[in-house]
Amino acid sequence: MGCAGHCHQSAGMSIREWPAQERPREKLLTRGCDALSDAELIAVLLGSGVPGTDAIALGREMLGNSGGLSALLGDPGSAVQLRGIGPAKRARLVAALELARRSLAEQLAERPSLGNPSDSGNYLRARLRHLPYEVFGCLYLDNRHRVLAFEELFRGTIDGASVHPREVVRACLRHNASAVIFAHNHPSGVAEPSAADRAITRELRDALQLVDVRVLDHLVIGSGEPASMAALGLL
Known part of the structure; x- marks a missing residue:
């Protein structure tokens, strides 16, 4: 039956x-x-x-x-x-x-603050996981870690040639951000930070320290759960 x-x-x-x-x-x-x-x-x-x-x-x-x-x-x-x-x-x-996606964005914006990588991971995964090309984006936060905005900054392979620290600093100042979470996707589906990912993250962190903007995390989006560079001790 x-x-x-x-x-x-x-x-x-x-x-x-x-x-x-x-x-x-x-x-x-x-x-x-x-x-x-x-x-x-x-x-x-x-x-x-x-x-x-x-x-x-x-x-x-x-x-x-x-x-x-x-x-x-x-x-x-x-x-x-x-x-x-x-x-x-x-x-x-x-x-x-x-x-x-917009519903996730509203839920994220309504949170009093972001306490751990999973708070932002679902939203960033929904924004980036499906894309057939690499995108580097920034989630801008205020001094209480509340969401100000999300912005896609660069497209293409994530390395020193495609991600420009000066542009990232300028964007953070434009949004009056006190902290930022970076995110980029791996279209291959493998959410493992590469050597280039680690290098550009350190370069961005050092540049943003000069303007008092904290880098809280860099999430690598693949087919499964995002890889948090903060959780992996890579920040």
Whole structure:
């Protein structure tokens, strides 16, 4: 009796023909988001599938072809073309991710202060993990470690040639920051600080000490949990 949903799909029925309690939208409204898989949540956003494929099957295909949820939703300018996904459906998916990011940003800004790397890690991971290129960003904090702003400063390989300490100092002064958390992503997915990461972090720390701005951390964003250079004793 528990295979009803799978039986309907294998019989080629459209989602509209499924029992109401098994349809993704109805399940979402009656049982909440946690009751739905990633593919079912995508199906709700898509609204419909394509000829011969229901929206859930299309969601599974999208997740499989793209390599996961973050890769699928991350880059609205991606050249990857997925069957049945036109501009309108892709726009819905990208908008949903952006709303999630903004919600995380609001939650971060409402905190009285940032007490440990996990407070900022989720937000910075949501901002940077999906990107197919390296980005170096700064989370600016006041003297009580409350969030002032987040800003992407540089793109490209993170080394002395692409990250300019003078520009970082100027940005911190522009935001009147008392402290800063750096973050950059590794598109390879490996969140391990490289020798270049460690070197530029020390250079930035030394430059910012001259203007009384503390470097609290440098987070390296990969496919799993961010690597905190502060926690690793690299600051």
